[in-house]
Amino acid sequence: MVSSDFKPSVFHPYYFIRKGLVSKIQEYSGAMKGKMLDFGCGSKPYRAFFNVQEYVGVDFVNPGHPHDNEQIDVMYDGKTIPIADNTFDSALSSEVFEHVFNLEDILKELHRVLKPGGTMLITCPFVWKEHEVPNDYARYTHFALKHLFEKNGFTVKTLDKSGNFVEVLHQLTVLYFYDHWYMKLFKKIPLINYIFFFFFIVVPNIGGTILSSLLPKHRQMYLNNVILVEKNA
Incomplete structure (x- = not known):
């Protein structure tokens, strides 16, 4: 079950951004299968949407985001994911890339731990305030993300957006x-x-x-x- 904090009503101050996220993640959840990585998992808020064989959450120590009471399976050092090559059939990374300063290095790591043909679903903000400071580094357009993925061994299957003007x-x-x-x-x-x-x-x-x-x-x-x-x- 997705908590009301991530699947909010109109009484929530983050109503539009989280409503859009939960809708899109649910829409594309069927593309995930097998052994799945949740990179930057936090509290695993969207776990209920995925019908997979195994769900592994990875995160790292972030002074702007304490991990109290979060069920993180694997901690990493911000550079290397301590998991063998070609381990996962699919991966999710939601609202994480803006907090990764060395994004190209991490894309190489995600590429390494995914199996050939493995699928990854990513969300990251285009319009949003600074958050989890000081670890808030970037806002990306579709064009920038497409270039970064293709440069690092991925094929972009779908470019989508949540929210409108x-x-x-x-x-x-x-x-x-x-x-x-x-x-x-x-x-x-x-x-x-x-x-x-x-x-x-x-x-x-x-x-x-x-x-x-x-x-x-x-x-x-x-x-x-x-x-x-x-x-x-």
Whole structure:
């Protein structure tokens, strides 16, 4: 079961970005099979979506993201994944690549531990605030990611996006009011905190949902890259 924090309602301040992620990961989950790697697994929030023989989570020590109560199977040093060549049939890496400074080196490592023909599903943000600082290094376009994958032994099967221009605008509006007003000023004030939360988080989430369904889906501005690749045989 996916927790409500990663499969949120309109009462969640990260509603649009996480709604888009959970929808796309579920959509492409059927491409994963056999022994599967979750690279940068954290709490394995999407584990329930994958019907695989074995699910192995790998992560590393990140001062911006404590791993308390997370079920990580293998820790790595940020450079080398301590797993043998050609081990995994498939892999997932969700919201990790922006935290990897040496991304090309890690792509080589992911290529190494995947079997020939193995499939990998990746998500990473295009529009989002700085997070898990100081380990937040990059935002990527489709063009950059396609180049990096093809350069490092992968074939890109699908280039997709989550979110659209309207959802980005509403998500950033909610984020501003939540981070800079609600959390810093109003959260501890009884009654006012509920009023503020309703009008500046819930209402924009509902309004953005309605407008997104009615207005043209311009996707030059979007929230997340969603990419499916295959290791070249």
